[in-house]
Amino acid sequence: MTDELDHAREAFRREHPVEARHAAREAAIAEAMVAFANLSRTPQGSGALARLRLWMRGIISGRTPMHSLRLNHLLMAGSSLAVITIAVVSLPHLSAVNYSGPLSTDSEMDGGGKVAELLRKKSKQDEDATILAGQVKPKKNETRVDVASQMAPAESERKVVMSSAPAPAYDMANSGTASGAVGGMADTFSVVAEQPMQQGYHDQGRDKFSDIVSNPVKVTVEEPVSTFSIDADTASYSFVRGALSQNVLPQKDAVRVEEMINYFPYDYEGPADRAAPFKTTVTLMPTPWNPDTKLMHIGIKGFTLHGSERPRSNLVFLLDTSGSMEEPNKLPLLRSSLKMLVDTLQPDDTVSIVVYAGSAGTVLEPTKAKDKTKILSALDNLSAGGSTAGAEGIRQAYNLAEMNFDKLGVNRVILATDGDFNVGITDSEELKSFVERKRETGIYLSVLGFGRGNYNDELMQVLAQNGNGNAAYIDTLNEARKVLVDEATSTLFPIAQDVKIQVEFNPQTVSEYRLIGYETRLLDREDFNNDKVDAGEIGAGHTVTAIYELTPADSQGQLVDPLRYSTTQAPSGSGEYAFVKLRYKLPGENQSKLISEPVTDANTRTSTEASFGAAVAGFGQLLRGGQYTRTYSYDDVIALAQANKGKDEFGYRSEFINLVRMAKTAQALEPLNP
Numbered sequence: 001m002t003d004e005l006d007h008a009r010e011a012f013r014r015e016h017p018v019e020a021r022h023a024a025r026e027a028a029i030a031e032a033m034v035a036f037a038n039l040s041r042t043p044q045g046s047g048a049l050a051r052l053r054l055w056m057r058g059i060i061s062g063r064t065p066m067h068s069l070r071l072n073h074l075l076m077a078g079s080s081l082a083v084i085t086i087a088v089v090s091l092p093h094l095s096a097v098n099y100s101g102p103l104s105t106d107s108e109m110d111g112g113g114k115v116a117e118l119l120r121k122k123s124k125q126d127e128d129a130t131i132l133a134g135q136v137k138p139k140k141n142e143t144r145v146d147v148a149s150q151m152a153p154a155e156s157e158r159k160v161v162m163s164s165a166p167a168p169a170y171d172m173a174n175s176g177t178a179s180g181a182v183g184g185m186a187d188t189f190s191v192v193a194e195q196p197m198q199q200g201y202h203d204q205g206r207d208k209f210s211d212i213v214s215n216p217v218k219v220t221v222e223e224p225v226s227t228f229s230i231d232a233d234t235a236s237y238s239f240v241r242g243a244l245s246q247n248v249l250p251q252k253d254a255v256r257v258e259e260m261i262n263y264f265p266y267d268y269e270g271p272a273d274r275a276a277p278f279k280t281t282v283t284l285m286p287t288p289w290n291p292d293t294k295l296m297h298i299g300i301k302g303f304t305l306h307g308s309e310r311p312r313s314n315l316v317f318l319l320d321t322s323g324s325m326e327e328p329n330k331l332p333l334l335r336s337s338l339k340m341l342v343d344t345l346q347p348d349d350t351v352s353i354v355v356y357a358g359s360a361g362t363v364l365e366p367t368k369a370k371d372k373t374k375i376l377s378a379l380d381n382l383s384a385g386g387s388t389a390g391a392e393g394i395r396q397a398y399n400l401a402e403m404n405f406d407k408l409g410v411n412r413v414i415l416a417t418d419g420d421f422n423v424g425i426t427d428s429e430e431l432k433s434f435v436e437r438k439r440e441t442g443i444y445l446s447v448l449g450f451g452r453g454n455y456n457d458e459l460m461q462v463l464a465q466n467g468n469g470n471a472a473y474i475d476t477l478n479e480a481r482k483v484l485v486d487e488a489t490s491t492l493f494p495i496a497q498d499v500k501i502q503v504e505f506n507p508q509t510v511s512e513y514r515l516i517g518y519e520t521r522l523l524d525r526e527d528f529n530n531d532k533v534d535a536g537e538i539g540a541g542h543t544v545t546a547i548y549e550l551t552p553a554d555s556q557g558q559l560v561d562p563l564r565y566s567t568t569q570a571p572s573g574s575g576e577y578a579f580v581k582l583r584y585k586l587p588g589e590n591q592s593k594l595i596s597e598p599v600t601d602a603n604t605r606t607s608t609e610a611s612f613g614a615a616v617a618g619f620g621q622l623l624r625g626g627q628y629t630r631t632y633s634y635d636d637v638i639a640l641a642q643a644n645k646g647k648d649e650f651g652y653r654s655e656f657i658n659l660v661r662m663a664k665t666a667q668a669l670e671p672l673n674p
Contacts, residue, residue: 206454208419209253210461212521214627217551217559218515220507227502227528229521229535229542232490233464234483235449235457235473237263240623241655242452242475243449244662248670254457257620258517258546261342264616264652265487266543266609268301278302278538279494280595282580284469285551285603288614288640289632292557295609295617296503296548296599298580304541312409313349313492314366318397319382321418322357326384329450329475334416334471335379335481339447342376343368346487352400353378356393357386364405391431392447394463410493415463418446419456428462435467436534437664442564442588444537446491448483449473461520470499486650490539496584498535498592501546502528504579511558512551514628516617528583531592538584547617549628550577553566576600615641619660634664 010116218226236259243250271279280301325331342351346369353375364378397413405411410424435445445467446462457473464471472483483491500523505513515522527533538544551557556648581596619637621629637660645653 004663025470026651038321042495091406093461098253111543113455115376119205121188124573154347157270161272161364175428184480185540204412207254207452209251209455210444210458212253212256212519212624214621215515215517215519215522216629218514219512220505221509224507225502225504225525226515226527226548227515227523228518228546229523230499230501230538230546231258231521231536232262232538232542232544233259233461233471234263235447236260238473238479239449239452239455239457241659241672242473244659244666245475246452246670247662247666249663249666249668252624253379255620255623256517256520257617257624258521260620261459261517261545261613262543262617264612264656266545266613267506268299268303268327268543268609270301271303274303277584277586280580280582281599282597282599282603283607283610284599284601285607288636289618289621289629292547292551292555294550294552295538295610295614296550296578297607297613298501298546298548299609299613300538300544300582302490302538302540302542305489305493305495306661310346310489310493312406313345314401314406314409315345315350315492316352316354316401316403318393318413318415319353319355319380320357320415320416321355321384322387323385323466324418324454325450327451330418331382331384333474333477334448334450335382336477337474337484338379338416339376340477341484341488342369342372342379344485348660351375351402351555352397352404353381354393354397354400356396358385359386360393360396362396366400367607394431394434398438398441398443401504402441405442408445409414411442412444412446412492413467414446414448416420416450417460418454418458419449420460427459428459429458432462432466437467439466444494445469447471460467464534465520466534468494468534470537470539487539487542493539493540494587496538497587498531498533499538499544499582499584500528500533500535501582502583502600503548504581505550506576506578507553509553509575509577511553511555512560514549516547516549517620526535528581531585531590535583545613547613548578553607574598577603611644612641612646615644618657619663623663634660 019568044472163533194402230564233256236254236256237673239254240250243254267281270282272281278300281301283297284301285295285297287293287295292424319334319338321331345351345591350366351364351369352362352366354362356359363381364375367374369375394413394415397415401411401413439445445463446469447464447467447473449457450459452475455473460471463469472479472491474483476482502525521536523533523535551559579596580599581594583592583594585592615637618629618632618640619634621627622632622634622637626632638657641653641657641660645657648654
């Protein structure tokens with residue numbers, strides 16, 4: 001009884017003998033390896049391609065039937081039959097793979113450089129093998145796919161090291177092997193990259209921000225009181241910087257002007273003693289963009305903790321290791337950032353690590369910071385893959401923090417993510433309710449955001465604002481150092497919580513006013529005295545700034561006409577512009593304390609710190625469309641900031657001036673990646 005192999009032998013006996021071409025066979029197998037390796041890089045969730053990869057692996061190893069034939073049987077049939085089998089059967093299938101992306105890095109695949117070398121040197125033999133003995137002919141108008149020509153320069157110029165030592169079977173499931181062999185081949189491909197690889201696919205245009213409507217002008221006679229929660233977050237500024245660094249203007253809702261202003265440390269006067277955790281400084285100054293108005297600049301400075309005064313820390317790192325975090329500016333940057341933070345901890349501080357992808361789990365039980373090697377090793381072993389069960393990760397992180405709760409220390413969960421929650425609880429309101437209940441246990445939640453293109457800032461703000469924590473966006477290692485090293489005490493150690501500001505304006509001296517920024521932090525008037533209403537936190541040594549634009553009663557710059565039939569008149573007053581009140585709670589306390597002071601002409605002064613803050617406020621408003629900035633321009637911002645840089649110890653203000661210059665030529669929309 002004959003089989004398909006006997007028929008094949010008989011057919012080829014009637015034809016002219018075909019000379020075996022070892023080089024062509026080698027090139028064909030190498031091309032197959034490229035297709036296999038690229039299939040191994042398929043993103044998670046692509047089940048069909050994963051099954052195809054396993055099927056091909058079985059063909060190579062001889063464990064999977066292919067029309068009732070095994071590859072090792074074909075090789076035993078002789079060199080001629082082997083060439084035809086590979087050329088006629090394998091290459092048509094492989095050429096159907098539309099390969100257009102970059103190859104894997106050297107740690108991820110074998111033989112990439114070998115493929116480039118073979119396909120350049122043996123192109124003629126490869127063509128002969130493809131149309132061997134006229135059995136396979138190119139179709140009309142068919143374009144041949146030249147894999148070597150599609151390689152990036154960094155791939156095609158890689159150094160190739162050949163070895164004749166026996167090699168283990170090529171493991172398609174583990175693309176990180178250093179060498180491999182196909183079908184028992186003795187040659188081993190060892191590839192060393194000389195240049196960095198091109199980056200693969202990344203999301204674009206899917207960043208999520210809360211809708212923000214700029215605060216309107218208020219008529220003092222009608223609404224004399226303004227109330228809001230302070231905000232010490234800085235995420236908006238670094239996101240804006242990341243966009244401008246790519247020569248793209250940020251979307252308007254990404255620009256929260258108060259976070260732009262509060263990104264910078266200011267040299268305000270601090271409290272004289274610990275009787276009060278902070279001191280306020282109020283300055284009146286001309287408005288740079290409107291000669292008919294004034295700016296009222298409120299600066300708050302908290303007392304500073306020194307090394308021996310720092311309480312112990314119980315920190316739980318809650319880390320997103322889902323597939324969306326595999327880009328270089330996400331998980332790799334996250335690891336490096338947290339290593340910086342670990343270096344700042346005291347020996348008795350405690351670190352735990354919870355990760356989440358398709359599910360969540362603990363990868364490091366509570367460990368003292370003095371065992372730094374163990375903590376760093378756990379960070380080094382993290383890898384990205386899977387979906388994003390963020391809510392389950394949050395639940396487990398809080399449980400771990402509660403199990404190791406330190407009554408005399410700071411207990412904090414630090415969530416590091418791009419915010420792409422897509423498994424389990426994904427509704428922001430439900431997550432908000434969860435962290436609101438958990439903050440009553442004394443555990444704070446801070447958020448570190450990473451990545452662009454699919455960054456969920458909206459969710460990050462909800463979690464941080466309702467978890468008694470702060471939100472930062474990490475776009476560079478320098479930003480990680482600023483947030484987690486230079487400002488570690490203000491980031492990790494709160495000295496006042498539920499801090500609220502209420503300003504009552506005097507209609508006799510102020511006809512109109514508007515609060516610049518803080519749109520997402522506004523409170524009702526009655527919330528100010530309600531200690532059950534949550535508000536912002538101030539960290540040790542931190543500065544917080546708020547700016548109002550005022551229209552004096554005798555100014556001609558009013559934007560709102562007075563009502564014809566109104567009987568409301570401005571009451572007689574003492575000449576004060578406003579009365580500023582602040583409420584706050586000390587950590588662990590439930591009853592608030594009050595600080596207040598009037599604002600008069602005595603507060604009119606020239607201040608380098610207030611002037612620089614005004615420059616940042618002007619820039620933020622311009623990025624949002626400049627609704628109230630008249631003819632003020634980027635050049636005006638640069639001039640004002642340049643004149644008020646001050647000491648600029650860390651270069652933040654010089655960097656700001658460069659960002660304004662970038663904004664002058666930035667594109668309105670990011671171009672699509674090819």
